[in-house]
Amino acid sequence: MTCASAVILNRTVTRTRIRDSNLLCTRNSPRPVAPHFLPFDSSTGTDMDRYRGLGFRKRCTVPRIASSLELPLLPFNINEVLVPTELKTLHLYEARYLSLLDESLLRKKKLFVHFVLDPVSISDSSGEASFAARYGCLILIESVERLDVGALVSIRGIGRAKILKFVQADPYLRGEVIPTKDVIPDSERTNKVSSKAREVREAISNLTSLEIKLKAPNEALLQTHITNSLLWAEKDPSLECDEAFIPSFAERVSFAALQPITGKMSH
Incomplete structure (x- = not known):
């Protein structure tokens, strides 16, 4: 029970x-x-x-x-x-x-x-x-x-x-x-992390494009979980709270990458 x-x-x-x-x-x-x-x-x-x-x-x-x-x-x-x-x-x-x-x-x-x-x-x-x-x-x-x-x-x-x-x-x-956020100790590492985040974003976009090509025509416009998360991660979230609660772009992209690549969104 x-x-x-x-x-x-x-x-x-x-x-x-x-x-x-x-x-x-x-x-x-x-x-x-x-x-x-x-x-x-x-x-x-x-x-x-x-x-x-x-x-x-x-x-x-x-x-x-x-x-x-x-x-x-x-x-x-x-x-x-x-x-x-x-x-x-x-x-x-x-x-x-x-x-x-x-x-x-x-x-x-x-x-x-x-x-x-x-x-x-x-x-x-x-x-x-x-x-x-x-x-x-x-x-x-x-x-x-x-x-x-x-x-x-x-x-x-x-x-x-x-x-x-x-x-x-x-x-x-x-x-x-x-x-709770990732702590990057210096600007050099910050630039490196930002570069890696852009690479991850590009990889996700390429995977999403490949998936769309493999879909049937009537499914091509359906949005996947990873696409939805990535689109949100690319924006600058506007919240009525302390900005310290909003993760950096690199951190947002890293979490978006954890979402399923396949499977449509359902509401």
């Missing part, structure tokens, strides 16, 4: 699954048994202590810095990582995630963080979370289609983000995040 929050991933409607027979929820349930993708029930104060494995307490001591943002956090399983430049469509229908959507649209400039929640056993006393729970991807909401049940939400991965601390667990997770 699994708990699921609907998501359309890679052209197929799937669900975000938590492998735990105790976490049972259905679309028709007014409130799922487990209120979060978390190993605790946030309805009681003492249950928050059980989240020490993800560093909840320790991170609360991290001071706020200039380039940090406090944003809603949307958790996914380990096999549903989203990388910068990637486009994905989610079907959100649970009340808490629709509330998250509303906050992102109305008060957070269409931004939230997509992250992998993969609780692990911590053998030492450091209180640190697993790597997957510390990092995520800053997300921009590109479009929303309201449905009779929930909403279809098109999201775009912007850049990597580090979760400094969790500041809220109910009705959905919220945390303080800072940007």
